[in-house]
Amino acid sequence: MHGDCPRATYSGLFNDGKPSSLHPLREAASINHRPTAASASESAVTSALPSRASRLAAALAQLAIACLYRVPGFTRRVASCPVCGGKPDRLEFNAQYSPLDRCGECGHVYSRKTPKDLILHLMYRDLEYWRSDKVHQGISRIEYGPQWKEFLDARIGSLKSAGALMDVPERYFEIGCSEGILLRELANLGHEALGCECNRPTAEAGMKKLGVDIRIGLFENIPLPRAHYDVVASFHTIEHMPDLKSTFAKIADILKPDGLALVEVPTGPEEYANSDHVHFFSVGSLKRLMENHFEQGEVIGNQYMSAGGVTIGSLYGIGRHPIASPGVSVECGSTGGGLKCTASGTCSSPQTMPSATAISTQPCQTTPKSPT
Numbered sequence: 557m558h559g560d561c562p563r564a565t566y567s568g569l570f571n572d573g574k575p576s577s578l579h580p581l582r583e584a585a586s587i588n589h590r591p592t593a594a595s596a597s598e599s600a601v602t603s604a605l606p607s608r609a610s611r612l613a614a615a616l617a618q619l620a621i622a623c624l625y626r627v628p629g630f631t632r633r634v635a636s637c638p639v640c641g642g643k644p645d646r647l648e649f650n651a652q653y654s655p656l657d658r659c660g661e662c663g664h665v666y667s668r669k670t671p672k673d674l675i676l677h678l679m680y681r682d683l684e685y686w687r688s689d690k691v692h693q694g695i696s697r698i699e700y701g702p703q704w705k706e707f708l709d710a711r712i713g714s715l716k717s718a719g720a721l722m723d724v725p726e727r728y729f730e731i732g733c734s735e736g737i738l739l740r741e742l743a744n745l746g747h748e749a750l751g752c753e754c755n756r757p758t759a760e761a762g763m764k765k766l767g768v769d770i771r772i773g774l775f776e777n778i779p780l781p782r783a784h785y786d787v788v789a790s791f792h793t794i795e796h797m798p799d800l801k802s803t804f805a806k807i808a809d810i811l812k813p814d815g816l817a818l819v820e821v822p823t824g825p826e827e828y829a830n831s832d833h834v835h836f837f838s839v840g841s842l843k844r845l846m847e848n849h850f851e852q853g854e855v856i857g858n859q860y861m862s863a864g865g866v867t868i869g870s871l872y873g874i875g876r877h878p879i880a881s882p883g884v885s886v887e888c889g890s891t892g893g894g895l896k897c898t899a900s901g902t903c904s905s906p907q908t909m910p911s912a913t914a915i916s917t918q919p920c921q922t923t924p925k926s927p928t
């Protein structure tokens with residue numbers, strides 16, 4: 557669930573502060589993409605530049621998103637830190653769609669408004685998103701081939717460095733798997749690999765061209781078996797996800813008790829211009845997030861200083877031994893943590909529901925709102 561990031565990030569093997577790869581490897585693992593009738597055709601993927609029609613469609617979508625952010629009901633207000641619950645101590649940045657606040661306790665920077673479904677649909681709607689993300693990396697075709705080598709070397713290197721890639725067959729789940737090239741590589745190595753992707757055109761193209769299995773939709777809404785996976789991985793995706801608490805409760809829920817999570821996020825103030833990101837992690841806030849949900853939480857920096865003296869790069873969060881969530885807060889009539897309240901405004905919200913991965917068809921609680 558991410559979009560036209562204005563610069564490439566570096567991703568790959570963990571190191572001690574220098575970019576591990578001299579080539580930008582910005583990942584396109586999108587979460588909340590949806591199809592539209594006007595989705596770019598697959599042939600658009602192979603073109604070096606977006607068509608005039610694509611550019612116009614993107615500009616119109618951006619304008620619509622900006623308008624919707626100003627209309628009540630299309631976003632959610634975030635009053636406290638999504639990592640630690642602390643209060644904001646200052647306005648950090650006025651981003652394109654929403655102000656960004658900084659948490660006074662853990663330093664996490666987050667969007668004051670997070671998008672609901674319609675905005676997410678507009679943000680992540682077509683295959684052009686994939687194309688624009690991969691073209692920086694010299695990748696113009698989804699088909700398995702040499703163009704993926706450097707990208708996959710970085711991904712596989714990250715998994716190995718985190719201790720997440722074993723010689724014995726394991727079960728992997730990737731959140732925001734985009735076209736699914738990593739799933740294909742893991743399967744080639746003898747593992748069982750499944751991913752989710754909400755950009756339907758991208759997921760469908762990947763399933764067709766790579767022969768991988770991708771669940772289309774939002775991670776939080778996809779039924780998955782509990783305590784099933786050895787590894788849950790996500791590269792440049794969680795910074796797009798509005799509800800970190802529900803997301804990580806579900807990650808912990810689907811992992812085996814000795815399972816491992818690996819997430820990579822971009823970092824650095826220049827990321828503030830990325831209008832589809834709603835989280836901007838520091839080492840401290842990512843570590844706190846991992847420690848909230850895992851017995852062992854660790855953060856490894858892949859940061860470096862640019863020629864202009866700006867810290868850029870990415871952070872890897874590693875969590876080992878998931879902690880069972882005490883519950884997931886779900887707004888009435890909404891979804892979260894794999895649960896769905898079907899009461900549609902008849903109960904006081906939000907409610908804390910037991911952590912589970914199957915979507916519940918039950919109302920989120922039994923006490924109806926008083927008639928007004």
Ligand SMILES: [Zn+2]
Pocket residue numbers: 637638639640641642659660661662663664
């Ligand atoms: Zn905080």
